[in-house]
Amino acid sequence: MKSFRPLAAAAALLAATPLAAQETPPAQTVPAEAPRAAPSLVVVISVDQFSADLFAEYRAQFSSGLARLMTGAVFPSGYQSHAATETCPGHSTILTGDHPSKTGIIANDWTDFNAPREDKTVYCAEDESVPGSTSNNYTVSDKHLKVPTLGEWMKLADPASRVVSVAGKDRAAVMMGGHKTDEIWWWNGKAFVSYAGRAEPAMVTRMNANVTKRISEAQEPLDLPPFCQARSRAFQLNPTRSAGAGRFARAAGNSTAFRASPEFDEAIVATAAGLASDMKLGQSGHTDLLIVGASATDYVGHTLGTEGSEMCLQLLSLDQTLGKLFAVLDKTGVDYAVALTADHGGHDFPERNREHAAPMAARVSKELSAKTMGLAIGQALGIKGPVLVGGNSGDVYLSPDLSKADRVRVQAEAIKRYMANPQVEAVFTRAQIAGTPIVHTPPETWTLLERARASYDPQRSGDLVIALKPRVTPIAGTEGGSIATHGSFWDYDRRVPILFWRKGMTGFEQPLSVETVDIAPTLAALIHVPVPVEIDGRCLDLDAGQGDICK
Template sequence: MRRIAATALAALSLFAQAAASAAERPRLVVLLVIDGLPMRQVQAFKPQFGPDGLRRFLDHGVSYSQAFYAHAHTVTAAGHATLATGAHPARHGIVGNEWLDRATGAPVYNTEDRAHRYLEGRTAPDAGTSPKNLLVETFGDALRTHEPAAKVIGVSGKDRGAILPAGHKGVAYMYRSETGRFTSTTYYMPQHPAWVNAFNAKRNAERFWHAEWRPLRPEADYAGSSPDGQPWQGQAGFGNRLPATLGAGMEAPGERFFTDVLTSPFGDQLTLEFALAALRNEGLGQDDIPDVLTVSLSSHDYINHVFGPESRLSHDHLLQVDRLLQGFFRELDREVGAGRYALALSADHGFLDTPEYRRSKGLPGGRLPVGPALTALNNHLAAEFGLPKLARGLSAGTVLFDEAALAAKGVAMAAVTRSAAGFLQQLDGIATSYGEADLASSAAPRADQAHLQALRLSWYPPRTGQLALVPLEGWMYSSRPTGSSHGSSWTYDQQVPILLWGPAWFGQGEVKTRVQPADLAPTLARALGLPPLAQAQGSPLPLPKEGAQDGPQKRRPRTPAADTAR
């Protein structure tokens, strides 16, 4: 991508031009998802951002400083589906990255569809190939229903990050770490268009063979982040210290190298390059029929998993993303026009700081190995009920029990879940749990049931178990001794950025009202002039009092019944 030499003066001129254009609706809506980005990182590093990356939103757009996911199992697939549909997992059905089939206990991947295959490379049985498991429409689906000529394209480093936002009627392209190339699937097309083949023929990922990831700023500017090489940090193929050289010690580019590309700023660079190729070759935003481009940048999530969000590597990576976004926005301004498109940026979930780092700061934290915990639970249940392996496993943050075995012996499920709950709450790392009666109830949670409503919004019986778990604050389910994760209903996992830019449609300013990512799809649907999304549980986001084309928007009240409807 072209090197950007943006200045604050040029940025102000750009925004004045955009505000002056009062298009009836945007020619293009771009939804950006930075996978695994907690809002606390945006707030902490804002002084180090460039003039026209994330600051385009923070200084000249609309920022929501109090945005929290409402559901409990905060993972990539569930978050992307919520952003795109405006519904919670209990309604859209994407309860996790994977879940267990309630009848058989077999694992199910969120975007697997064995009727389809990748257009390039091997397709595993559980590969992500279609949106079949997504139960509702996305805002892009609604656009294509009302405007069949509209184009909706999703691009990501992950299959789920491309497929779920693209919805049922869009087209998805995903990076394959096996090959370092982007591909689609037979769900969308019989073969790639020529421009995709031309892009892949350049072997773009291999351009980063022996490329060096160097910090953007002086060492002193990272003083608030954990230094490189901590014992609780994992190792990528290039280690865990900057500067780092991709491919060092390897003989030739292969799957490990292509994975490392995605665990570095170069993965996001490559994704944005492919997104721009799609924009140009598909003619997005070039006529009066609106189009949608969703771009999910996956690298931040991989980096946070390996090194922790508190690390200097994560800190520098967000600065690198900020610089890449400046270049991306410059190209959008040139290709579409600054006043003709709208931007939205969010994340699919937040992130827990590495438990060992938390403990070094005097905060609670720990790791609960799932395998040994389930073995111990099954031993306990076998001793009490005389049935082996009653707990089949974890399914999207819940324990799934063998209903058929219990029915055959005439054992009540409620008795088993009560016994299991009592046993699990004795383990280090488990705060509490809730059985089906609480999860299915519409009664308002008591004051001592802080996590229950979030668990209800993640609970979809055909794909989740009978006992929902809440980890202790600062704890994660993992047997790995390094790195970090997410997936709980604690604030660090639920709070994410929601940022908008498009002065003609959104205005400018900070909104401190508490909102949720489920509000984003209804907001973008409204900007596109669409009727309210039938399955959405979120409301259009409240806009600043000044600057929006339609004036301030009042927030529609949300009732507990509306949030828990399935």
């Protein structure tokens, strides 16, 4: 397969034997009575929008990095158990051990009528108190994350432990890195950046220069291997928009197309590998943590869908890129462990779903937007001004300008109108959700209300939470940047793979459900770090024999 041209700054780091030809190191049985020392480096990878469905579809095609991880402990039915299956909430669960109801990250953004600015939308990873900021033009901050992360647990146990977080999105880097990172870098649309005042390491400087050069040059279309050819069919979504048969050809200067391509993940992973090499992570006698947020799969899924040649090329390329990362780490001789998962799943665009045996797939009606619904309610009740704030699903807020009596009237009318819409599955009130107990049962058995409870924060959640019916995509049209998305209560958005690997471990597969909140306590047990707070997750035993890493 002809791949994208390697970035110059990444070439030396990620150069290796063609990865399709590499052999996965054989597993070595470690006797249960001879427990191993803690690994000196933990690598945590989140592949944004890598659903359990995609993992199942492509796992037989992986030959490099993901193939290596599949020789370890494989949990193909992991769950982002909560209802708000978006990027920020999902990333907040991975290294905190907590659901969004405890992390406070209930959505990518929420409404705060007390925000100290005209824009009352608050982005999950911003500091809205910064003068002149908006939810789209913001200062990145970790202030909204209410709980500590694995990296903070490690530093509490050993202050010499180092935490490095690199991602394609600020919210991924921040929510997994936590409040005490040694290095944290994310892509801002033009370059890898960090918090103001942080010195830029030489590797980041080189990578930024090379990415700028790469974007300024055109990218030729990739070759389609046979497996991808079978998925190559163009869907004309509107007069100027098609998807399904792309090969990532890119015009010079198109940074948006760069971001939604395998090139982007290469830049992210190479930056992380470069920092790990330059900082000699895992080589100081203390256990370090390297966090990688691979974001391209999400951008490909949103803009091109999950079932075409584009996603096929993206996942096969990601497999190769991760293999090169592991080759870099192998060369150091460091004993490292890897955990890989995703922040949420995803759903293909309905136009293709309808031709792939899912005729019920649809786009959400514009009537369900909070603005449109609120105008109709206001007119019916004789109330001037907006009465509802929010989107077409998820959190919807009653206007704070309503009187107490009008709030009761508006809420009752909203529930009636939402429930009368054939695309709505359920409407939950704040009181209903708050009164629902937190459960710790298998996540596939949770009711919709229990899923909503796991995403509920009394200071941030809406007055109503709207659940659309299955396979209703919460994007009304195809004119914007996204044609497919996630964010529903349903398992195609909740289910993600969870993989653990360490050289020499005896691999196994456990098809029963586990949760992403289980990742942090499992890694803590693996590196012998106590969990200093009460969390929602539990330790998963990675010993395939009679031993138990959790004891």
